[in-house]
Amino acid sequence: xxxxxPASSKPIYQQIIEDIKEKILKGIITPGxxxxxxRELAKMITINPNTIQRAYQxxxxxxxxxxxxxxxxxxxxxxxxxxxxEEINELKDRIKKELVEARYMGLQREDILELVAxxxxxxxxxxxxx
Amino acid sequence: xxxxxPASSKPIYQQIIEDIKEKILKGIITPGxxxxxxRELAKMITINPNTIQRAYQxxxxxxxxxxxxxxxxxxxxxxxxxxxxEEINELKDRIKKELVEARYMGLQREDILELVAxxxxxxxxxxxxx
Amino acid sequence: xxxxxPASSKPIYQQIIEDIKEKILKGIITPGxxxxxxRELAKMITINPNTIQRAYQxxxxxxxxxxxxxxxxxxxxxxxxxxxxEEINELKDRIKKELVEARYMGLQREDILELVAxxxxxxxxxxxxx
Amino acid sequence: xxxxxPASSKPIYQQIIEDIKEKILKGIITPGxxxxxxRELAKMITINPNTIQRAYQxxxxxxxxxxxxxxxxxxxxxxxxxxxxEEINELKDRIKKELVEARYMGLQREDILELVAxxxxxxxxxxxxx
DNA sequence: GTGGTCTAGACCACC
DNA sequence: GTGGTCTAGACCACG
Numbered sequence: 001x002x003x004x005x006p007a008s009s010k011p012i013y014q015q016i017i018e019d020i021k022e023k024i025l026k027g028i029i030t031p032g033x034x035x036x037x038x039r040e041l042a043k044m045i046t047i048n049p050n051t052i053q054r055a056y057q058x059x060x061x062x063x064x065x066x067x068x069x070x071x072x073x074x075x076x077x078x079x080x081x082x083x084x085x086e087e088i089n090e091l092k093d094r095i096k097k098e099l100v101e102a103r104y105m106g107l108q109r110e111d112i113l114e115l116v117a118x119x120x121x122x123x124x125x126x127x128x129x130x
Numbered sequence: 131x132x133x134x135x136p137a138s139s140k141p142i143y144q145q146i147i148e149d150i151k152e153k154i155l156k157g158i159i160t161p162g163x164x165x166x167x168x169r170e171l172a173k174m175i176t177i178n179p180n181t182i183q184r185a186y187q188x189x190x191x192x193x194x195x196x197x198x199x200x201x202x203x204x205x206x207x208x209x210x211x212x213x214x215x216e217e218i219n220e221l222k223d224r225i226k227k228e229l230v231e232a233r234y235m236g237l238q239r240e241d242i243l244e245l246v247a248x249x250x251x252x253x254x255x256x257x258x259x260x
Numbered sequence: 261x262x263x264x265x266p267a268s269s270k271p272i273y274q275q276i277i278e279d280i281k282e283k284i285l286k287g288i289i290t291p292g293x294x295x296x297x298x299r300e301l302a303k304m305i306t307i308n309p310n311t312i313q314r315a316y317q318x319x320x321x322x323x324x325x326x327x328x329x330x331x332x333x334x335x336x337x338x339x340x341x342x343x344x345x346e347e348i349n350e351l352k353d354r355i356k357k358e359l360v361e362a363r364y365m366g367l368q369r370e371d372i373l374e375l376v377a378x379x380x381x382x383x384x385x386x387x388x389x390x
Numbered sequence: 391x392x393x394x395x396p397a398s399s400k401p402i403y404q405q406i407i408e409d410i411k412e413k414i415l416k417g418i419i420t421p422g423x424x425x426x427x428x429r430e431l432a433k434m435i436t437i438n439p440n441t442i443q444r445a446y447q448x449x450x451x452x453x454x455x456x457x458x459x460x461x462x463x464x465x466x467x468x469x470x471x472x473x474x475x476e477e478i479n480e481l482k483d484r485i486k487k488e489l490v491e492a493r494y495m496g497l498q499r500e501d502i503l504e505l506v507a508x509x510x511x512x513x514x515x516x517x518x519x520x
Numbered sequence: 521g522t523g524g525t526c527t528a529g530a531c532c533a534c535c
Numbered sequence: 536g537t538g539g540t541c542t543a544g545a546c547c548a549c550g
Contacts, residue, residue, distance in 0.1 A: 006328045022230050025233055062234075082236070100148060100155060102225075104212075105221065113246065116229070119229050123229065167523080169522085187524090200523080266526090271524080281494060282486070310528090355509060358484055365474075376503065377503060444550090
């Protein structure tokens with residue numbers, strides 16, 4: 001099931017991207033599996049098809065999914081991580097921001113490490129990247 | 131020193147907010163200390179004063195800083211963490227998204243934990259929250 | 261209808277905030293209902309859109325309204341009161357100040373209680389909070 | 391004792407005005423009594439003398455206090471309430487605003503009436519106005 | 521000097 | 536179409 005929060009400040013198309021990636025990591029959907037068509041998914045979550053389209057395009061650009069003309073779109077069977085140093089730096093920056101927030105909410109160093117470890121555990125079971 | 135990247139997709143006023151919070155955690159600026167005035171800082175980083183204003187207002191709303199009429203704005207001396215469960219959940223969600231990204235960039239569980247621990251180390255030395 | 265007095269010493273954006281909150285309590289506008297868009301309302305009351313924007317942002321921060329990307333802003337359907345003790349104390353303080361003023365204008369204890377009761381009656385009919 | 395919060399959004403001179411009025415109503419200071427001189431009070435609460443000056447001026451304009459040249463300033467012995475209808479309307483408006491806030495904090499009609507009655511009780515014991 | 525508010529006008533991302 | 540951000544420049548209240 002896909003759920004999306006249109007009231008969130010995060011763009012809907014990004015929510016979808018993240019949702020699909022997370023489901024893959026967890027093994028809820030697996031490489032080779034077919035995704036709902038743009039129109040299907042749009043109806044399922046009552047979202048403008050253009051928005052779904054954009055999410056799929058982005059995922060395809062990242063080679064997380066592939067579209068086969070006339071067949072549909074599928075989870076890529078041979079995903080290769082990027083390891084682009086610049087992007088990793090940006091990621092670090094975004095994570096740092098969240099850690100600052102966490103500290104400001106009163107979470108201690110150990111609380112945070114535990115929380116992160118727990119979240120990582122949740123992401124096991126699906127595909128192994130790298 | 132304050133640096134800001136106007137080309138970033140991240141709003142300038144948020145960059146300022148994050149920068150100040152981070153500096154406080156690191157102890158680079160300390161409770162009670164005076165921040166540059168809106169106009170001063172605006173000149174320093176050649177940003178419109180309104181943008182600085184907005185950053186300061188947000189920080190005041192979060193009780194990270196206080197402004198004293200006619201005197202200027204100061205780092206709050208008695209910050210209290212919120213510990214709002216709902217906000218912690220939102221934070222967890224945001225962190226989870228970043229962890230998914232990290233895994234997709236090919237970082238392994240251990241890489242990530244190390245990275246997070248490293249970032250937390252950088253945030254030591256300043257005020258103790260909670 | 262929205263009316264605003266630009267000559268008042270009270271900031272326009274706050275007048276708008278108060279007006280909307282009051283209308284919700286009275287049931288003039290109801291949860292789920294769409295508010296005029298920033299530009300629309302700006303034209304309606306011939307106020308700069310930025311000022312409307314600021315009012316809406318503040319209301320969103322208080323979770324009185326929600327904005328949905330590309331759709332507009334709506335009265336929140338699930339408002340939860342804060343019940344923050346500190347804020348209640350601040351409120352008490354502000355009310356006390358007004359009561360002092362009321363007494364100085366020659367209003368007697370009973371006059372004031374009656375006045376308050378009357379005002380509370382006007383705020384009936386809309387949503388029930390808590 | 392006078393206490394004043396320079397970090398409040400309310401102007402300091404107004405805080406002083408309200409404080410003095412409240413003390414008179416409660417009977418903490420009584421008609422005919424001498425107030426501290428501008429300079430004295432300024433030193434007592436470490437505030438700019440100009441600010442005290444402005445508070446005293448305003449109180450004098452409202453005939454709450456009187457200044458006698460060379461003697462000092464005293465609580466007026468013959469205060470007469472204004473009963474200016476326009477000002478009463480403004481007061482009602484300010485009170486209505488606070489009642490809206492109270493409702494939004496989850497206080498019920500009865501809670502509020504009780505709170506107001508309690509605050510009014512605190513203002514007994516001093517001078518009788520009207 | 522300080523911050524607070526407002527206007528006019530612009531550009532952008534999202535749906 | 537929607538809201539979100541930013542700039543430039545102005546005026547005001549406060550201390």
